[in-house]
Amino acid sequence: MKEAVEEAAExxxxxxxxxxxxxxxxxxxxxxxxxxFKLENxxxxxxxxxxxxLNCMLKNREECGKGVITASAGNHAQGVAFxxxxxxxxxxxxxxxxxxxxxxxNTKSYGAEVLLYGDTYDDAQSMAExxxxxRGLRLIHPFDDPDVMAGxxxxxxxxxxxxxxxxxxxxxxxxxGLAAGISSYVKESxxxxxxxxxxxxxxxSMALSIKNRRPVRASGSSCIAEGISVKAVGxxxxxxxxxxxxxxxxxxxxxxxxxxxxYLEKSKLVVEGAGAAPxxxxxxxxxxxxxxxxxxxxxxxxxxxxxxxxxxxxxxxxSGRFLELTLTLRDVPGTLAEIAKFIADQGxxxxxxRHDRFGAGLPIGYSRVGxxxxxxxxxxxxxxxxxxxxxxxxxTVC
Numbered sequence: 261m262k263e264a265v266e267e268a269a270e271x272x273x274x275x276x277x278x279x280x281x282x283x284x285x286x287x288x289x290x291x292x293x294x295x296x297f298k299l300e301n302x303x304x305x306x307x308x309x310x311x312x313x314l315n316c317m318l319k320n321r322e323e324c325g326k327g328v329i330t331a332s333a334g335n336h337a338q339g340v341a342f343x344x345x346x347x348x349x350x351x352x353x354x355x356x357x358x359x360x361x362x363x364x365x366n367t368k369s370y371g372a373e374v375l376l377y378g379d380t381y382d383d384a385q386s387m388a389e390x391x392x393x394x395r396g397l398r399l400i401h402p403f404d405d406p407d408v409m410a411g412x413x414x415x416x417x418x419x420x421x422x423x424x425x426x427x428x429x430x431x432x433x434x435x436x437g438l439a440a441g442i443s444s445y446v447k448e449s450x451x452x453x454x455x456x457x458x459x460x461x462x463x464x465s466m467a468l469s470i471k472n473r474r475p476v477r478a479s480g481s482s483c484i485a486e487g488i489s490v491k492a493v494g495x496x497x498x499x500x501x502x503x504x505x506x507x508x509x510x511x512x513x514x515x516x517x518x519x520x521x522x523y524l525e526k527s528k529l530v531v532e533g534a535g536a537a538p539x540x541x542x543x544x545x546x547x548x549x550x551x552x553x554x555x556x557x558x559x560x561x562x563x564x565x566x567x568x569x570x571x572x573x574x575x576x577x578x579s580g581r582f583l584e585l586t587l588t589l590r591d592v593p594g595t596l597a598e599i600a601k602f603i604a605d606q607g608x609x610x611x612x613x614r615h616d617r618f619g620a621g622l623p624i625g626y627s628r629v630g631x632x633x634x635x636x637x638x639x640x641x642x643x644x645x646x647x648x649x650x651x652x653x654x655x656t657v658c
Contacts, residue, residue: 261500262448264406265413265441268315272411275314275346279303281422281555286526291542294553296426298419301531301561305370307487308415308559309339309402312437315411316400317343324349329397331384333359334487335560336402341372352397354384360564382491403437404494413441416455419555420446426453427552430538432559433457433466433508434488436497442557443504453555454506456547458537460485461510465493470502484513484520484571487534487560509546514578516540520563521575533571535559580638583608584631584658585645591617591627599629602651606644609634630658 279299287295300308313336317324327350330340337353344351351372355364356379364374377387392399401408415438419429429446433439443455459467462485465478475498482489493501501508519536522543523529531539538556541547547554563571576582589595596615603610614630622628635641648655 261406261410261413261441261444264410265417265445268311268319268407268410269414269417271318272311272314272414275304276310277303278418281419284527287539287542291549293549293551295542295549296423296553296555297527297529298415298555298557299529300415301529301535301558303560305335305338305342306560306562307335307339307532308412308438308557309335310342311339311414312403312405312408312411312441313339313400314343314346315414316405316407317347317349317398319407320398321347323398326396327351327398328400329354329388329392329395330400330402331355331381331388332402333381333384334363335562337363337367337372338370338562340400341367341370345371352388352391354388354391356380356384360566362564362566366562401494403435403440403490404496405437406496409437409441409444409497409500411441412438413445415557416442416445416449420449420451420453423553423555424451425553426451426555428547428549428554429453429455429557430541430547430554431455431457431557432485432488432534432537433459433501434490434534436466436493436501438557438559439466439505440497440500444500447504455504456541457501457505457508458541458546459508459510460488460516460533460537461512463489463491464510465491466498466501467508467510469493469498470505470508473502482513482533484516484567484574485533485537487532488537507547509541511537511540511544511546514574515544517571517574518578519543519575520571521579523558524572529558530561530563531558532560532563535561580641581635583633583635583641583644585633586656586658587629587631587648588622588654589627589629591625595627596629599631599653602648603631603633603644606647607636607640608644
């Protein structure tokens with residue numbers, strides 16, 4: 261695939277951004293390693309997906325003459341829509357019915373026709389395949405297409421151009437197109453770099469497939485890393501990844517949320533869940549990174565605005581900086597002031613208070629108080645809860 265990747269790099273170069281390889285002083289010092297970010301969240305359409313879609317359409321211009329079609333609820337949809345507009349080709353994007361409005365509108369903004377069909381990606385993909393055959397449209401698969409994989413592999417080429425002595429290239433994995441393209445180029449180029457895939461443990465289809473030595477359909481879904489929430493990997497991507505990936509590790513939803521928060525706070529970067537998975541793997545020490553040159557592929561930055569506050573809250577909770585608890589207190593004047601002072605004396609900050617006098621199960625003369633607190637660490641949370649209990653408070657951690 262090395263030659264195909266090099267051809268793709270030349271073909272798409274006039275149309276895409278030359279995004280940087282950014283050295284993170286903060287995370288390098290924190291982890292005692294060299295940590296670089298390949299910032300595809302700054303790419304056109306906000307994700308790497310435009311590379312594969314554009315290469316596929318440039319490579320198959322004649323087949324795309326009647327138009328293109330794909331199924332996607334996210335970054336691939338925008339990549340195809342953008343590429344079609346660029347090349348003057350009609351595009352139809354089939355999206356599940358429950359796709360957030362912001363993603364529908366973003367895709368339409370590039371001039372694509374959006375068709376809402378089915379409850380799941382699989383439903384939408386089946387419809388796209390049927391329409392492609394009926395109307396003579398070119399189906400642009402999100403990952404299981406050699407030209408798409410070659411386009412995604414141009415990231416590997418760019419990484420090695422800028423850092424030829426990289427030790428680890430850490431890549432988020434969903435259907436496997438990005439990992440297949442990058443790992444093929446890296447291995448065929450003769451580089452000694454290890455290519456390590458990262459999945460959400462909620463939907464670890466590639467990890468399960470490699471373990472079982474055959475494509476295995478995963479159950480579950482990822483709310484935070486929906487970009488890699490793919491239940492069934494491609495046949496071609498499985499074959500390539502099983503040969504070329506040095507490892508596939510999984511991270512939890514909480515670890516991904518924590519990484520998103522770290523990107524926001526420490527690097528001032530907006531990163532979606534899939535793009536934050538490699539950092540989550542490093543921070544949770546799932547990878548042999550210490551003393552090495554590590555490149556983390558930040559695959560995209562398209563976070564649904566309505567999810568950001570939930571993700572930040574989850575990340576803060578995971579890192580010990582947020583605590584929600586409930587106290588049962590005597591309903592007499594001054595009690596709220598006393599608990600507020602007690603919390604302040606323990607070094608925590610009250611973000612929100614909910615006061616309930618009439619809840620089910622409350623004895624007469626008592627109230628239930630819900631507190632949302634800003635804390636400093638998991639140790640601080642433990643000390644605070646112990647202090648409350650020692651002072652005689654009836655505490656329930658939510």
